[in-house]
Every structure is written in C-alpha cells, then in structure tokens.
C-alpha cells in the first residue's frame with residue numbers, strides 16, 4: 001500500500017504532461033512516444049518512439065530510465081529461423097541525417113518491474129540518454145492494450 005501512495009505522489013509531482021509531445025536535444029528530435037496499457041504490474045511494459053538525427057554525426061541511444069519501471073531495458077527483436085527472440089541491445093544506433101524507430105518487431109524499450117499500472121490515456125515520462133547528445137525526457141502516451149502503432153501523428157503531418 002505504501003508503494004501505491006508513493007507512486008501516486010510521484011505522478012502528481014510530475015504534473016500533467018502533454019501527449020504527442022516532440023522533444024529535442026542537440027540535433028536529435030524524439031517524437032511519437034507510446035506504450036500499451038497493462039493489466040497489473042506483473043508483466044513488462046513497452047515503450048516505442050521515433051528518433052531523428054538532423055546532425056552530420058552518428059549518435060546512439062544508450063539507456064532509458066522512467067519512474068514507471070524499476071528495470072527498463074533496451075531490446076531488439078531478432079528473427080532466427082522464424083523464431084523471435086529479444087536480446088538486450090547495448091545501444092540503439094541513431095545514424096547521421098537519418099532516423100531510427102523503436103517499434104513492434106524491432107528495437108524497443110522494455111519496462112521490467114513496472115512500478116505502476118499503465119492506464120490507457122495517461123502518460124508517463126521516459127528519460128533517454130544518448131551517447132553524444134545527452135539526456136532528454138519525453139512523455140509517453142499509453143494507448144490501448146492491443147495497439148500496434150502510434151496514434152500520435154508524425155511531426156511532419
């Protein structure tokens with residue numbers, strides 16, 4: 001019970017976050033951050049988002065942190081002989097003048113040990129640490145438990 005109150009206090013302290021926000025750090029732009037609603041906290045959650053690099057140097061996403069999970073990890077879905085596995089990704093490359101998406105079936109962030117139920121329609125912050133550009137925090141929109149793509153439009157649209 002103590003833990004539930006602590007989590008609620010944390011959410012209240014963070015204040016309302018805008019869904020579908022686009023944030024920038026150095027030459028990097030992060031957008032379309034989304035997750036799926038969870039049933040309880042026993043199973044891991046996910047975070048997907050798009051990173052664009054308008055710079056002329058490669059960068060890489062090294063790690064993520066969030067108050068929503070005690071052990072967030074970067075994973076990559078790999079198909080080997082038709083069988084999917086999810087090895088831990090040491091980093092997610094962000095190519096110069098290019099982009100990378102964390103998306104279903106590819107790179108993704110996995111939220112092990114959720115500290116709160118992920119409720120559809122709410123948001124939670126995730127802080128991304130890039131090798132060169134540094135840290136940036138983005139609100140993640142919690143979509144339906146069966147969602148397969150972001151409801152937030154691409155910043156170009």
Ligand SMILES: [Cu+2]
Pocket residue numbers: 075076086108109110
């Ligand atoms: Cu995974």
